[in-house]
Amino acid sequence: MSEGDSVGDSVHGKPSVVYRFFTRLGQIYQSWLDRSTPHTAMRWAVTLGLSFVYMVRVYLLQGWYIVTYALGIYHLNLFIAFLSPKVDPSLMEDSDDGPSLPTKQNEEFRPFIRRLPEFKFWHAATKGILVATLCTFFEAFNVPVFWPILVMYFITLFCITMKRQIKHMVKYRYIPFTHGKRTYKGKEDAGKTFAS
Known part of the structure; x- marks a missing residue:
């Protein structure tokens, strides 16, 4: 492979203007x-604000319900991944290698590690809202559909999925939420200081 054959290179071996532009744009995005x-x-406040703007836009336009339904399913999948442990305890029952969640009081405590961390959950949810908002600018995505059926189907799907997830949490005894780490207080210093 010659010098000019790599991706993003121009004829003279230097990166092209377009390649440098998108590289710089990616760096700025990552910095933010x-x-x-x-x-x-x-x-999360910004994401909820974007979600509110999206909902108002869909309400005012009276359309794009299938896009909204797809966004809801996407967010439900992200939420389930956020609630799930990185290593599924049901798979760990069969094999003795690797870490597992404690099931008895005297077992070693292992912290809950999510399959989808909070930051990645937020990032994916926000990108989903922005893509859905972008779709509302194109009439091709405005598929005519009877929206109450979509709402009922989504509620049913949400209830079934969450019931299954809660049963899994109860069976394998893990809680994906914590209200903060335990704090240990040291002995308070009530003595007087001596001046020399």
């Missing part, structure tokens, strides 16, 4: 993502 990582509440 990195800055937003510690601001969990703000990230």
